[in-house]
Amino acid sequence: MKKYSVWIVGCTWAVWVEMIKCIKTLNLPISELHLWASSRSAGKVVQTFMWEITIQEVNNDFFDNLDYALFAVWWENSKQYIPVAIDRWCRCIDNSSAFRYDDNIPLVVPQVNGSTIWDAELIANPNCTTAIAAVILNPIYKKYGIEKIIMSTYQATSWAWAAWMNELEENTKKYFAWEEPKVEAFVENIAFNVIPHIDAFQANWYTKEEMKVVWETHKIFWDDSIDISCTCVRIPTLRAHSESIVLETERDVDIEDIKNILSKAAWVELVDDIENNKYPMPLYASWNYNVQVWRIRKNLVFWNKWIELFISWDQLLRGAALNAVEILEHCINNEK
Amino acid sequence: MKKYSVWIVGCTWAVWVEMIKCIKTLNLPISELHLWASSRSAGKVVQTFMWEITIQEVNNDFFDNLDYALFAVWWENSKQYIPVAIDRWCRCIDNSSAFRYDDNIPLVVPQVNGSTIWDAELIANPNCTTAIAAVILNPIYKKYGIEKIIMSTYQATSWAWAAWMNELEENTKKYFAWEEPKVEAFVENIAFNVIPHIDAFQANWYTKEEMKVVWETHKIFWDDSIDISCTCVRIPTLRAHSESIVLETERDVDIEDIKNILSKAAWVELVDDIENNKYPMPLYASWNYNVQVWRIRKNLVFWNKWIELFISWDQLLRGAALNAVEILEHCINNEK
Numbered sequence: 325m326k327k328y329s330v331w332i333v334g335c336t337w338a339v340w341v342e343m344i345k346c347i348k349t350l351n352l353p354i355s356e357l358h359l360w361a362s363s364r365s366a367g368k369v370v371q372t373f374m375w376e377i378t379i380q381e382v383n384n385d386f387f388d389n390l391d392y393a394l395f396a397v398w399w400e401n402s403k404q405y406i407p408v409a410i411d412r413w414c415r416c417i418d419n420s421s422a423f424r425y426d427d428n429i430p431l432v433v434p435q436v437n438g439s440t441i442w443d444a445e446l447i448a449n450p451n452c453t454t455a456i457a458a459v460i461l462n463p464i465y466k467k468y469g470i471e472k473i474i475m476s477t478y479q480a481t482s483w484a485w486a487a488w489m490n491e492l493e494e495n496t497k498k499y500f501a502w503e504e505p506k507v508e509a510f511v512e513n514i515a516f517n518v519i520p521h522i523d524a525f526q527a528n529w530y531t532k533e534e535m536k537v538v539w540e541t542h543k544i545f546w547d548d549s550i551d552i553s554c555t556c557v558r559i560p561t562l563r564a565h566s567e568s569i570v571l572e573t574e575r576d577v578d579i580e581d582i583k584n585i586l587s588k589a590a591w592v593e594l595v596d597d598i599e600n601n602k603y604p605m606p607l608y609a610s611w612n613y614n615v616q617v618w619r620i621r622k623n624l625v626f627w628n629k630w631i632e633l634f635i636s637w638d639q640l641l642r643g644a645a646l647n648a649v650e651i652l653e654h655c656i657n658n659e660k
Numbered sequence: 661m662k663k664y665s666v667w668i669v670g671c672t673w674a675v676w677v678e679m680i681k682c683i684k685t686l687n688l689p690i691s692e693l694h695l696w697a698s699s700r701s702a703g704k705v706v707q708t709f710m711w712e713i714t715i716q717e718v719n720n721d722f723f724d725n726l727d728y729a730l731f732a733v734w735w736e737n738s739k740q741y742i743p744v745a746i747d748r749w750c751r752c753i754d755n756s757s758a759f760r761y762d763d764n765i766p767l768v769v770p771q772v773n774g775s776t777i778w779d780a781e782l783i784a785n786p787n788c789t790t791a792i793a794a795v796i797l798n799p800i801y802k803k804y805g806i807e808k809i810i811m812s813t814y815q816a817t818s819w820a821w822a823a824w825m826n827e828l829e830e831n832t833k834k835y836f837a838w839e840e841p842k843v844e845a846f847v848e849n850i851a852f853n854v855i856p857h858i859d860a861f862q863a864n865w866y867t868k869e870e871m872k873v874v875w876e877t878h879k880i881f882w883d884d885s886i887d888i889s890c891t892c893v894r895i896p897t898l899r900a901h902s903e904s905i906v907l908e909t910e911r912d913v914d915i916e917d918i919k920n921i922l923s924k925a926a927w928v929e930l931v932d933d934i935e936n937n938k939y940p941m942p943l944y945a946s947w948n949y950n951v952q953v954w955r956i957r958k959n960l961v962f963w964n965k966w967i968e969l970f971i972s973w974d975q976l977l978r979g980a981a982l983n984a985v986e987i988l989e990h991c992i993n994n995e996k
Contacts, residue, residue, distance in 0.1 A: 478814070517941055528958070528960075624874065
């Protein structure tokens with residue numbers, strides 16, 4: 325069996341650690357694993373489950389002998405290096421938004437639209453808020469169709485950078501010490517606060533984070549007819565995001581059947597033990613590969629074709645890392 | 661001008677401090693102010709803006725010489741003492757849910773339905789999640805009508821008890837000290853967590869907190885035809901609640917006009933300075949009498965008759981205390 329040489333690009337981000345965990349969990353046939361960072365981190369030695377790896381500074385020639393590169397960097401860096409990698413026959417999986425909206429680049433959640441990958445040289449990994457909702461929505465979409473989605477998010481501080489979680493922790497400590505918060509990662513102090521603003525405001529007064537949910541859901545499901553509206557909100561939690569989702573199906577829904585199909589879906593965990601106060605919560609979704617879902621019920625406004633549900637998942641492990649590594653797995657399994 | 665004798669019942673709750681602030685702010689004609697608590701707190705002396713007050717243990721005879729009693733206690737205590745107070749000609753304003761759903765008891769947000777008070781001996785103060793949304797919804801309801809509401813909440817730990825906020829603070833400190841959290845006020849550790857469960861689950865799988873929004877909005881607006889669906893979520897913030905609200909009006913809405921009518925509403929503050937990253941946030945809504953509102957925009961799913969908005973307010977000061985004291989003010993101003 326062929327073994328592959330893989331490069332994770334961008335190891336100053338919190339995501340690369342999770343990517344390596346996922347590669348191990350999925351037991352991918354990897355013979356070589358390299359880590360790239362900027363010159364600042366180059367030379368550092370990190371311990372992974374496979375080998376001790378010395379972080380290297382990026383160098384265009386490195387791409388020559390690679391099979392796959394996983395990019396977890398700012399979109400500007402993706403724009404710079406991905407064309408070089410592709411020129412040198414290295415297939416790329418990109419976590420940034422650099423290429424997501426390019427019609428020629430597949431935007432993939434493998435369970436939903438893995439088949440769109442074909443022999444693409446570059447595959448884009450969606451925004452986590454969209455990708456994880458898609459994991460839950462897909463079985464419902466397949467059986468009942470989805471016409472409309474209204475979503476409010478509860479997004480943790482774990483974006484790609486560990487620094488963002490650090491800012492929550494540090495400013496929380498400063499709160500107890502009566503010290504002034506240091507606001508750098510977010511637009512305001514996030515400690516014990518809520519910020520209803522993620523990414524830039526658009527002409528329609530939605531934020532880009534909210535519009536990404538619209539654009540990317542349309543592209544992943546290859547269905548522009550789904551009407552979507554979203555409010556994205558940052559809250560003071562660490563790793564795991566949550567979402568409150570109201571949706572209209574095409575056909576009348578049966579709640580018990582929704583529970584049934586979700587309980588059988590890959591990487592989905594129905595957490596519905598209300599007698600013991602168990603439901604999707606960041607506390608238990610963190611460090612967990614599964615997307616937790618529950619609070620599944622008929623919507624009281626529209627009834628028969630509308631349901632509500634609540635989901636929670638580890639943003640770093642499940643959101644940013646696993647989907648990218650599942651794309652890698654899909655590519656490897658379908659190599660000609 | 662007549663001056664009134666007022667008793668605040670339940671000063672082990674965090675709310676009484678805020679009630680006294682509100683009485684001062686509204687400059688109500690009060691000649692005497694008493695505080696009651698259980699025997700545990702009786703005898704303690706507290707400093708208020710008016711006088712030093714010695715907390716007294718409840719005694720039925722106290723009601724004889726009182727004009728008004730503000731109850732901020734568990735519903736069981738309201739059930740016990742309010743009938744006694746009324747028998748002795750003391751008018752009561754009750755923060756608990758004990759009498760809210762009794763058809764004969766007005767449930768009041770003064771700006772919306774103050775006129776339903778008449779000469780009622782007992783007036784119920786609504787659940788804050790409903791009361792504060794009503795402050796924002798009322799001007800929209802009056803001008804455009806409201807047919808449907810879909811809401812997701814971001815509720816702080818400040819319920820009536822300071823102990824609830826303390827649990828968030830203490831468990832946050834324990835997180836940093838690597839100590840086991842102590843879970844008493846909430847069903848789970850709330851530090852850096854999200855709990856999509858407030859109050860008991862109902863037969864329809866909504867929680868009682870969620871159904872209160874339905875029941876109480878119908879009663880306050882005297883309009884059962886408003887369809888409402890809600891997801892209530894506890895998050896790790898201290899004083900201020902937030903809500904993401906999607907609503908359908910009866911008539912086509914003009915967003916600029918919505919901003920205009922909200923900017924003129926009492927106790928409402930439009931926080932819309934996005935260039936300086938200012939929008940409704942618990943950080944600034946705390947210790948503030950106003951309900952902050954913004955993120956006002958057309959909903960992308962239904963368009964012309966649907967809008968979305970985001971609100972934030974101090975749950976203790978604005979939510980639990982000010983509405984009750986405004987009911988008191990309304991009663992005093994309308995005494996025959």
